[in-house]
Amino acid sequence: MKGTEGGSVACEDMPEIARALFAAGGRMQMVYAWQPEEGVAELRYLASPPESGRFLMWRCRPDGEAPSLAAIWPAMGWYEREVMDLFGLGFRNHPEPNRLILGDDIAPPFRAERGAAEGVERRGADVPRGLPELDQPDVQLLPFGPVRADVLESAEFTFFYVGERILHYHPHLFFKHRGMEQRFAGLTPTAGAVMAERVSGVGSVAHGLAYCQAIEAALSCEVPRRALYLRVLLAELERLYNHLHYLGHLAGTTTLKVAEAQGKLLEERVKQLNARLTGSRFLRGIITPGGLRRDLAPEDWLAGALARLRAEAARFIDLLEHSDSHRDRLITTGRLSRPVALDQGATGPVQRASGIDRDLRRDHPYAAYAELPLTVAVREEGDAYARALVRAAEIEASFALIERVLMLLEEGKVHEALSAVPGAEGLGWAESPRGTLFYAVHFGTDGRLKRVKIKSPSFSNWRVFPFTVHETNMMDYAINEASFGLTIAGCAR
């Protein structure tokens, strides 16, 4: 695959490869399946190298089942379960083989005739959603959702608790599964960008960008310089409104009502600037394979508008910093240790708040990031406070980046024509406001999309989140959840 190195291996060798990667300091990212031809299933394993450099991708064709890597890389567990649910393939010795995405009564929609295991036993498949069985009369069970209070995305959370203390927590996040990856099949590259922007609304730019970069890698397209800089501008505007919303929402959970209103007002101001710049409050309809659909004209007015907003955001963050009641509720809440963050696959601000210094914009630069100064905020504490501080620092860093982009922006064209190549495949990525986002695209023989795989940051971080909830208390739950800043649409797709 373009944008990666690696090659064809035997599925049985994957545990050995995974162990070697662990020893070298690399990181497994995901596994996904696709059908290169009718009736044949192929697995693709994606990994990050120890430092910067090219991503690694191995492919293998399982004979009905493959060895599970979940015992070596726990974060791989959910990806393997997704492959089991959607493709009917088996993973040997999977520690939690029950259904993840689809209900128990739904057959795998992409079961391949050959290479699919009919009789692979899925241990625990008969236990609904993998909930533990408890025979303790004093432990209470609280199912919450999928329709929750206020305007929220649908998901069901099950708490096992005694009094205020949560013993065990189990989220069920796939009520909203729309099968988006499958909806790309048969689309042209241009229409695919519209689809990608609608996978996660508040990540429209990141999704569009990662998708387009995957297409451009597959088709070896050089995007014009002005488009690369404007893409950075769009991506950072998206980070701004997301992080401002995040700080406002977090203040709401600690009952700081004026601060909540202020955070959301600043978010609204950025969204209104987005609309003025692009016609869309979510910055949709601009990024397309080959560059941008039309040129933008931020030169005369955007810098001034953002400078005013930057001062207001700095004041807002400073006031939050001085709100002891707010900080008291965040410090030590929902602590995520570095080893758990690494093992379970935490990403984005969540991993950076637990001491893992990774950011795709710096480590695997795309668009124009290699030419721009970027400070990556990292904290060691791993609690809700650290997650808020990382995001607050990223707000200031985004303002600085945008200021630089607007200074360096040169005249020029913004789109390069590209034509689809049958059978081409490519990998694209972006550091979304929530973390690492990958798109892997495969073209069919007709020059249209055949398979698109999305690794979204919310899928990664929802996997991590329960580890910070077990053995904590109910009063901290809402604060802890807000401090992760997750979406469910991105996770469920």
Added chain:
Amino acid sequence: MAFWTWFGLSEGKATTAWPGRGGDDGQQGVLGMPRYAPERCEAGCSECAAVCPSGAIAVAPGAPGGMTLDYGSCVVCQLCTEACPSGALSPSQDWAFGVRRREDLLWSPTAQPARKNDAVPRAFRRSLHIRHVDAGSCNGCESELQALNNPFYNLHRLGIFFTASPRFADLLLVTGTVTHAMLAPLRATWEAMPEPRFVMAAGTCAVSGGIARGGYACGSGLEGVLPVDLYLPGCPPNPSAIITALLVLQGRMPERMARDRRGE
């Protein structure tokens, strides 16, 4: 934190006067549904239908202008306005499209008469409580619904509130494409509501299934699922479009689409 009180007071009022006189709706530059000028449409051309990712445009030789355009399926991607060689389809700022009848979202050459809203009793004009259900959205609609309570729009000033329990709700506001897994919780929420109860399909996904329609996991919005009192397409509908639609439902504002068609 006393300084937050001081801060709040010193910042002054952030709320717009809109939809009152002279107010800013906050949507400067927002692109809406494509505008269609059939007299410019070239016979034999199907560029728009070929690029439309959600099947909103179909070439129909018998139809006026030679094609059908369903705003209820439009995801506002603007691809058709870029593909149209003759300028028959052009970008517009027509984003407020709350209508009471599904067929009013189909483009037609003749003006619809403005409808008097008799569906919702007058009592709900002064107070409306909404239960929102996300039935499989991209979170864009939720982001805009949450924005309704930010200080700029401040929905409460209009006597419209979100409520946690369906038992206290007058209106079920549905977003998303209605996935198979959300069908039962959605119906249960509706059944828990006291009568009279109203349903609003917010966003193109809820109106028609949107861009995800036709997959193995989702349906076509509220079509055939619940009786709908108000349709509001948009991807997503912006906060002012949602407010407009709510006021249309309450009979406090005329249907914008009907007004536009009369050429006012």
